[in-house]
Amino acid sequence: MLTRPSAPTHPLDRLTYAGLAWGEGAYAKWAASIGAIAFSLYILLTAATAWFMPDANWDMLPYLAIAEEGAYPDPQALHDYAYSTVKAGVSAGDYKILTDDGGGFRSHMTENAADFHSLLGMYRIKFLYAEILSSLSHVVSPVEAMRLVQVFSVLLFGAITLAWLRAEGALALAPFVGAILIMADFGDAARASTPDLLCSALFLGGVFAYVRKREAATAVLLFLAFMARPDNIVFLAIFAVLLVAFREKAWGALAGFAASFVAYFAISHWAQHPGWWPHLWFSSIEQHYNMDGFEPPFSIAAYLKALAASVVRAVTLNNWVGVSVLALAGWYGLDRAGFRLDRRAGILLAALVLGVLAKFTIFPIHDTRIYFPNLLPPFLLLAAPLMALWAAASQGGRRAALQVIPGDKS
Numbered sequence: 001m002l003t004r005p006s007a008p009t010h011p012l013d014r015l016t017y018a019g020l021a022w023g024e025g026a027y028a029k030w031a032a033s034i035g036a037i038a039f040s041l042y043i044l045l046t047a048a049t050a051w052f053m054p055d056a057n058w059d060m061l062p063y064l065a066i067a068e069e070g071a072y073p074d075p076q077a078l079h080d081y082a083y084s085t086v087k088a089g090v091s092a093g094d095y096k097i098l099t100d101d102g103g104g105f106r107s108h109m110t111e112n113a114a115d116f117h118s119l120l121g122m123y124r125i126k127f128l129y130a131e132i133l134s135s136l137s138h139v140v141s142p143v144e145a146m147r148l149v150q151v152f153s154v155l156l157f158g159a160i161t162l163a164w165l166r167a168e169g170a171l172a173l174a175p176f177v178g179a180i181l182i183m184a185d186f187g188d189a190a191r192a193s194t195p196d197l198l199c200s201a202l203f204l205g206g207v208f209a210y211v212r213k214r215e216a217a218t219a220v221l222l223f224l225a226f227m228a229r230p231d232n233i234v235f236l237a238i239f240a241v242l243l244v245a246f247r248e249k250a251w252g253a254l255a256g257f258a259a260s261f262v263a264y265f266a267i268s269h270w271a272q273h274p275g276w277w278p279h280l281w282f283s284s285i286e287q288h289y290n291m292d293g294f295e296p297p298f299s300i301a302a303y304l305k306a307l308a309a310s311v312v313r314a315v316t317l318n319n320w321v322g323v324s325v326l327a328l329a330g331w332y333g334l335d336r337a338g339f340r341l342d343r344r345a346g347i348l349l350a351a352l353v354l355g356v357l358a359k360f361t362i363f364p365i366h367d368t369r370i371y372f373p374n375l376l377p378p379f380l381l382l383a384a385p386l387m388a389l390w391a392a393a394s395q396g397g398r399r400a401a402l403q404v405i406p407g408d409k410s
Contacts, residue, residue: 035174036162042178043158046190050150055191056094058106060086062116062123063193064142067133069120079113089143105287118292122279124271128227129195146193153197154190160204161380167212170383172390177379184323184375185368196369199228203373207348210253211381218252219259225373226260233257233264234362235355235374242347242354250344276363284310284365306364313366320368320375324356327378330386339385339392349381 065072065082072078087095099110109116124130129149136145165171189197206221226232236257243250273279274291281296282288284306314321331349334340341349352374359371368375 031172035171039174039178046187047151047154050154050190051147054147056090057192058098060193062120066120066124066130075117076113079116085142108289115290118290121272121274125230125267125273126195127267149198150190153201157201157204160208164208164380165383168384170387173383180379183319185319189369189372195228199225200373207377215252219255222256223259230264233260234359236260238354238358239351242351246347248347280363310364310366318366318368320371323375330382334385337389339389345381349378352378
């Protein structure tokens with residue numbers, strides 16, 4: 001049976017008990033302030049890490065190349081620019097890792113400008129990121145421009161998260177949200193010189209604006225998130241279908257989808273994107289050295305093999321599956337306890353979950369960064385019902401604490 005614990009008699013036990021009681025009371029009184037400060041410190045630490053300890057990833061080279069294509073129309077000149085810029089901006093050890101893998105893909109691209117240039121269509125489609133890098137490169141070095149984008153994205157992401165928690169009266173949950181971000185590899189996303197975190201910050205702002213019924217901001221931010229990573233069209237399409245099916249008035253989200261849908265075809269054509277299947281082949285089946293005119297015949301066997309391999313890697317090597325399951329478990333538990341999402345939030349949660357599943361099915365790649373935009377918003381949607389549960393438990397707990405719960409005494 002469960003009974004009220006007896007009062008401690010040992011002086012050290014009494015001191016420990018008093019200290020814990022004081023800490024509990026102090027945290028309960030200042031939970032919002034403590035949560036906001038702790039989360040802010042985590043965001044600032046992550047931003048500092050993004051600047052002082054960046055990850056030198058190979059994608060830096062094509063991203064820097066597409067940012068300055070206008071100034072270097074010749075493939076060889078553009079190749080030389082990208083490689084010399086990265087060489088000047090990273091350590092000698094990192095540069096060797098990026099350019100020499102013992103005769104493999106990286107070594108080949110270091111020596112072959114034409115093949116390197118043929119890959120750029122898969123990167124050129126991230127139009128917004130390239131334009132930002134190009135603009136910042138007039139003020140700072142290109143590699144520093146990449147770091148600045150990452151620092152800005154971290155700070156913007158953190159500010160929107162705090163604003164969302166504050167709007168829901170849930171700043172006390174900020175340390176928990178920080179823990180979710182750690183599990184979702186937020187630090188890795190911050191250190192990588194890619195458009196993933198910029199997209200995530202804009203996306204988070206867009207869905208927050210939707211929750212707050214700021215329709216114009218919703219349309220603009222979701223469209224900008226799409227321009228940073230066009231694969232977000234998958235989420236936007238599912239979201240639009242659900243909004244129409246459930247007759248939820250949200251013209252901002254629908255406008256964002258409509259603009260993105262039109263832009264998707266225009267940008268894909270302009271960027272000379274190789275197409276879905278060649279890109280999937282390159283990313284998940286086999287790295288092809290020259291994408292110009294590369295049109296492998298579609299193979300259901302090859303697709304299923306890539307899907308199976310990505311499932312295994314996602315479950316064993318990455319965290320996004322576990323984080324997504326945790327969000328669904330939280331939603332289910334709160335719903336069963338009677339603390340439910342409202343209709344508007346419920347539609348968004350369904351779109352976020354279905355968006356991850358659809359994106360993985362359409363383009364099976366295991367990296368957490370691909371699905372990062374969809375990972376945190378479900379937890380922020382659950383903040384309000386979780387705070388309601390907390391309040392109900394606190395009120396009921398004070399009465400139940402003094403009661404003895406009878407049980408089997410045998």
